Amino acid sequence: MKRFIYGLLLFAFLAMPPIVSFLESHMLLHMHVQMPLLAFAGMLWTPFLQAKFPRFFSRWNEDGVPGIVLVSLVVTYWILPRAMDEAIQFSSVEVFKFISWPFFVGVAMKDSWKKLKGRQRLFSTLYFSFIYGVMGFVYIFAGEQLCNNYLIVEQRLLGWSFLAISLGAAFYRLRNEALKKRDAAAGRKTKFGS
Amino acid sequence: MAALLHLRDKQISLIILVCFGFFLFFYGTDGFTAFTAEKARTNKLLEEKPRLPEVTLEDSMGRKYGFEAISDKYIFMTFFYTGCTTVCPQLERNVAKVYEQIPENHLGEDIVFLSVSFDPKKDVPEVLKRYGSHFGSDEETWRLARVPKEGELKQLLDEFGVIAIPIGDGDFQHNVAFYLVDRKGFLIDVMDYNDIGGAVERVMEVLDRTKEG
Numbered sequence: 001m002k003r004f005i006y007g008l009l010l011f012a013f014l015a016m017p018p019i020v021s022f023l024e025s026h027m028l029l030h031m032h033v034q035m036p037l038l039a040f041a042g043m044l045w046t047p048f049l050q051a052k053f054p055r056f057f058s059r060w061n062e063d064g065v066p067g068i069v070l071v072s073l074v075v076t077y078w079i080l081p082r083a084m085d086e087a088i089q090f091s092s093v094e095v096f097k098f099i100s101w102p103f104f105v106g107v108a109m110k111d112s113w114k115k116l117k118g119r120q121r122l123f124s125t126l127y128f129s130f131i132y133g134v135m136g137f138v139y140i141f142a143g144e145q146l147c148n149n150y151l152i153v154e155q156r157l158l159g160w161s162f163l164a165i166s167l168g169a170a171f172y173r174l175r176n177e178a179l180k181k182r183d184a185a186a187g188r189k190t191k192f193g194s
Numbered sequence: 195m196a197a198l199l200h201l202r203d204k205q206i207s208l209i210i211l212v213c214f215g216f217f218l219f220f221y222g223t224d225g226f227t228a229f230t231a232e233k234a235r236t237n238k239l240l241e242e243k244p245r246l247p248e249v250t251l252e253d254s255m256g257r258k259y260g261f262e263a264i265s266d267k268y269i270f271m272t273f274f275y276t277g278c279t280t281v282c283p284q285l286e287r288n289v290a291k292v293y294e295q296i297p298e299n300h301l302g303e304d305i306v307f308l309s310v311s312f313d314p315k316k317d318v319p320e321v322l323k324r325y326g327s328h329f330g331s332d333e334e335t336w337r338l339a340r341v342p343k344e345g346e347l348k349q350l351l352d353e354f355g356v357i358a359i360p361i362g363d364g365d366f367q368h369n370v371a372f373y374l375v376d377r378k379g380f381l382i383d384v385m386d387y388n389d390i391g392g393a394v395e396r397v398m399e400v401l402d403r404t405k406e407g
Contacts, residue, residue, distance in 0.1 A: 059203045060203055060204065060206075060207040061204065061207065062202070062203065062204040063204060065204065065208065066204055066207040066208050066211055069208060069211050069212075069215075070211050070214075073211065073214070073215035073218065074218075077218050077219060077222055080222065080223070080229050080230075081229065081230045081231070082222065082223065082228065082229055082230050082231045082233075082234060083222060085230070085231035086222075086231060089231070143388070144386075144388060145232070145281075145369070145370075146230050146232075147230070147231065148231050148232055148235075148357055148369050149231075149367075151367070
């Protein structure tokens with residue numbers, strides 16, 4: 001319950017007009033601070049929602065695959081240059097941002113991740129790394145202004161941050177998998193040895 | 195049909211999600227045609243084909259006239275301000291490159307180049323004159339002008355979807371493109387200002403077509 005309230009407070013904070021305009025004044029803050037924080041608020045709500053609607057989650061997101069597919073779709077939509085512009089320009093898109101990030105990314109991610117098998121997690125991470133990497137190259141080398149509301153300098157900065165996140169996430173996940181494999185192999189050996 | 199009964203719930207939710215994703219991207223990109231807001235704006239403009247509104251221009255020679263004075267010709271238009279240090283010089287350099295490639299017999303006869311400033315306070319005729327001379331404007335076949343009346347300027351910018359937001363220090367955040375207006379004053383094309391070859395080709399295409407017609 002405590003976490004749920006923290007989530008609500010975070011969401012209310014992010015929805016305050018001065019905070020909204022500040023976080024949207026820079027591309028980097030918009031993409032890599034505001035949107036992930038909205039998702040984080042959703043993650044904080046998840047245990048409460050899972051307790052409230054246990055059947056919903058176990059029924060429709062039995063193995064975590066539908067959830068992670070939803071996360072992938074919504075994140076892929078939001079990294080399009082147009083989505084960020086329209087969130088600033090049209091209030092309907094802005095409202096969609098404040099719904100889709102907490103629920104379709106935050107809650108769905110939190111509910112799915114633990115249910116996924118190791119290989120599915122690896123695949124998901126590599127997918128996000130891949131699209132972030134592609135967007136990194138697009139934003140760095142576009143040469144023209146992709147978002148009407150942001151300058152090219154900011155666009156390049158965002159591109160590099162996309163690349164950094166992409167490489168970081170891929171490295172972390174691959175290393176984790178390798179460690180797990182090594183531990184499993186070591187575990188088997190001791191078992192057989194004894 | 196029987197197979198439908200055997201679908202598991204998680205499979206149903208996947209199907210729903212795929213449909214949701216399709217609609218999200220379909221509506222979000224106007225049917226997969228516009229992935230940037232600028233492209234969406236251009237597509238919409240080309241669909242609407244707005245007409246030049248009635249405004250009074252004041253050019254670098256201090257002459258005042260409306261669009262009707264030049265609108266029996268095609269107009270190759272851009273929007274800029276002289277205080278701009280980033281993209282506008284590049285835009286006008288690119289206009290110069292297009293201008294140089296149009297055969298002389300067409301210039302002033304069939305087509306007029308017009309660069310419109312959206313900073314009428316600073317861009318008075320003398321400033322426009324100096325600015326234009328840097329880029330090789332002859333003030334006749336390539337004119338630089340301002341729209342002195344605030345309301346008229348706003349109307350023109352709105353019609354052509356030009357966003358110019360003052361960001362302090364006399365600078366503007368704005369979008370950039372080549373605009374092509376036909377002899378009746380209707381906008382017929384919005385072009386990438388970096389694609390000089392493409393712009394020349396498009397202009398020659400409409401000029402050749404009118405010659406035949």
